[in-house]
Amino acid sequence: MKFEQASPPNPIDQERVVTRPFTRIEGPLKVSGQAPYAYEYQLPEAPTYGFVLGAGIAHGRVTRLDTTQAEAAPGVLLVLTHENMPAQARSDTPVPQQREASPQLSGPEIRHYHQAVAFVVAETFEQARAAANLIEVEYEVTPGQFTLADTVDSGKEPKDAVDSVVGDFDSAFADAAVSVDLTFTTPDQSQAPMEPHATIAQWDGDQLTVHTSHQVVHWVRRGLALTLNIPQKDVRVVAAYVGGGFGTKLLFFSDAVLSAAAARMLGRPVKTTLQRPLIFNNTSHRSATIQRVRLGADPDGTLHAVGHDTWTGNLPGGDSEPACEQTKYLYGGEHRQIRTRQSELDLPPGASMRAPGEAVGMLALEGAMDELAEKLGLDPVELRLRNDVQFDPEKGPKRPFSSRRLAAALRTGAKAFGWDDRPRAPRERQDGEWYVGYGVASAFRTNLVMPSGATVRLNPGGTLTVETQMTDIGTGSYTVLGQVAAEMLGLDLHQVEVKLGDSDFPASSGSGGSWGANSSSAGVYAACDELRRDLAQKAGYQNASAVFRGGKVWQGAECTELSELAGKEGVEATARMTYGDLTEQFMQASFGAHFVEVGVNAHTGEVRVRRALSVVAAGRILNPVTARSQCLGGMTMGIGSALMEALHVDHDLGLFVNHDLGEYHVPVHADIPDLDVLFLDELDDQSSPLRAKGVGELGISGVGAAVANAVYNASGVRVRDFPITLDKIL
Numbered sequence: 001m002k003f004e005q006a007s008p009p010n011p012i013d014q015e016r017v018v019t020r021p022f023t024r025i026e027g028p029l030k031v032s033g034q035a036p037y038a039y040e041y042q043l044p045e046a047p048t049y050g051f052v053l054g055a056g057i058a059h060g061r062v063t064r065l066d067t068t069q070a071e072a073a074p075g076v077l078l079v080l081t082h083e084n085m086p087a088q089a090r091s092d093t094p095v096p097q098q099r100e101a102s103p104q105l106s107g108p109e110i111r112h113y114h115q116a117v118a119f120v121v122a123e124t125f126e127q128a129r130a131a132a133n134l135i136e137v138e139y140e141v142t143p144g145q146f147t148l149a150d151t152v153d154s155g156k157e158p159k160d161a162v163d164s165v166v167g168d169f170d171s172a173f174a175d176a177a178v179s180v181d182l183t184f185t186t187p188d189q190s191q192a193p194m195e196p197h198a199t200i201a202q203w204d205g206d207q208l209t210v211h212t213s214h215q216v217v218h219w220v221r222r223g224l225a226l227t228l229n230i231p232q233k234d235v236r237v238v239a240a241y242v243g244g245g246f247g248t249k250l251l252f253f254s255d256a257v258l259s260a261a262a263a264r265m266l267g268r269p270v271k272t273t274l275q276r277p278l279i280f281n282n283t284s285h286r287s288a289t290i291q292r293v294r295l296g297a298d299p300d301g302t303l304h305a306v307g308h309d310t311w312t313g314n315l316p317g318g319d320s321e322p323a324c325e326q327t328k329y330l331y332g333g334e335h336r337q338i339r340t341r342q343s344e345l346d347l348p349p350g351a352s353m354r355a356p357g358e359a360v361g362m363l364a365l366e367g368a369m370d371e372l373a374e375k376l377g378l379d380p381v382e383l384r385l386r387n388d389v390q391f392d393p394e395k396g397p398k399r400p401f402s403s404r405r406l407a408a409a410l411r412t413g414a415k416a417f418g419w420d421d422r423p424r425a426p427r428e429r430q431d432g433e434w435y436v437g438y439g440v441a442s443a444f445r446t447n448l449v450m451p452s453g454a455t456v457r458l459n460p461g462g463t464l465t466v467e468t469q470m471t472d473i474g475t476g477s478y479t480v481l482g483q484v485a486a487e488m489l490g491l492d493l494h495q496v497e498v499k500l501g502d503s504d505f506p507a508s509s510g511s512g513g514s515w516g517a518n519s520s521s522a523g524v525y526a527a528c529d530e531l532r533r534d535l536a537q538k539a540g541y542q543n544a545s546a547v548f549r550g551g552k553v554w555q556g557a558e559c560t561e562l563s564e565l566a567g568k569e570g571v572e573a574t575a576r577m578t579y580g581d582l583t584e585q586f587m588q589a590s591f592g593a594h595f596v597e598v599g600v601n602a603h604t605g606e607v608r609v610r611r612a613l614s615v616v617a618a619g620r621i622l623n624p625v626t627a628r629s630q631c632l633g634g635m636t637m638g639i640g641s642a643l644m645e646a647l648h649v650d651h652d653l654g655l656f657v658n659h660d661l662g663e664y665h666v667p668v669h670a671d672i673p674d675l676d677v678l679f680l681d682e683l684d685d686q687s688s689p690l691r692a693k694g695v696g697e698l699g700i701s702g703v704g705a706a707v708a709n710a711v712y713n714a715s716g717v718r719v720r721d722f723p724i725t726l727d728k729i730l
């Protein structure tokens, strides 16, 4: 089914089940420990345990590997190294690729610290770990490049972020009445999901089944099949429950590939989890950025020159951190220059993490807007309102936004937060030993839509089953998809069973880039639309006038029970939603506004967030409970990125030094005060039949800048080198 702009009547518009605040339907299974995560599946056969040994150098090659002692250790079944790893596909890049081959132990070359150099399988986890410690590895170290700042001159224009230049930026910037030219830096960051990367692999003849922790089932299925040189049809992937992904589980790593290879060799299931200290350097992270933002405006604040340059680095073949992205779309201005330069670094692979791009790009753009407002003597809310634009500023009015309520979000937030009561100058307000400051930033996140499919089955008895590969990474997919199906078929939520995360089901958008709820529910919508057609026909009614309500299908005063139409066999429909070129015609993004109040300790420089409000305009909010949770999580991450999160690079050895949750700081409850979220009414006719948009990552995109701006308003110190730790304030 191709989505054509909202063809009425749209059954979703009843909002009888969708938009209602249901708590998550799988919640009881989770809190009672009955929802099995990847490592927890119980197999009929006793599993064996894999343990990954990571390289002790960042760049060079293995010159000697001695596994004799490990192989003789108690319980050891297999030791894999590059010398005995079965044949795999080759890859041109050391960076794991979505949906592509991602070989492990493929040679003696070491491309990054903690790259797998050996894999031990034993009867117990402890035996595997003990044996791994007996492996002797010698290396030849070659010099690597581990410092982004030293590489900016060698950066190249990346394929995934080409220059975007409109008008004559240099002249407009030089001629601007008021301008800012500011450089921001953001550190490497780790996705650090609570559930580690983990896999159980088992073979039945040529058939491989993997339980693994991943965000997009058909991507890992394809990637594993390509890596192992086997047909995709021979691979089944199950990821029914996923304990957070944050982007790193868009990729698959050593646990999946090595468990699968070893299980085939041993003829027994192998289960492997990456131990926490390995995850930080063995898997992916968000690359550090250096960003220069230049803005030039009239004295009234109207922008004419908008410039954003980002420098970032990665291993060859890796993506860039798209930190410039929002600057293309957020504000007007006829002269624009957006450029990214990417250099080669020998740190672990950089990849998607929690709102790739905007999460760190907004720290720079929205910090620069705050400094520009100060120079202009303008309210920072007013500066943003004056530069609001209803079309893609690069393409002009021929490419309007599908919906854009930035101005309403700023105005609503300012009122609700009490923005008028803000301190007008730094150190103006004190509460005991704390300087108090307010900060604001816009929220922006591109709305991505992805094709997604589902099967829906009306069961004998009249209940409904939904099956799709869609994952629930803690976001509420089970609940939202159940709501959409219930709405479409005129059932109550408890009459719908939702089954997710299995490659035997129709391929889905999966979870990523905030496209999950909107795209996967559009797939369920398509399947339900098909099923409604079949059921109306079975009942002898016209499809256009059939109404599904109360477990019956109605035509006028006539009705037929769904259970009767289901018969003994049930009725099933499968469909997939696609979008054609709709996202080309319309620029699509979710918008909002973040307001933050902080206290900065006058003696120690400690920053405490005192309260925060995010106003969110993200199309129809399918479930205000799960959507609010997503926003609260995003705000928490945004506060973390502003104040805490940083991987610390050892610039000599080429590794991230802090590699556990004790030393990689993320906010805890005591760091986060009461947060508030307001949803604005919005229906987006161009985004999907749900009229929803992405919401998850909007919460993180901008809030960190609001924190930084509030820190300045409190203390008078501008910190452009994130995170804002107290040493930078004093």
Ligand code: MOS
Pocket (backbone or CB within 6 Å): 215, 245, 246, 247, 248, 250, 352, 353, 354, 355, 356, 511, 512, 513, 514
């Ligand atoms: Mo998101 S970083 O695309 O999981």
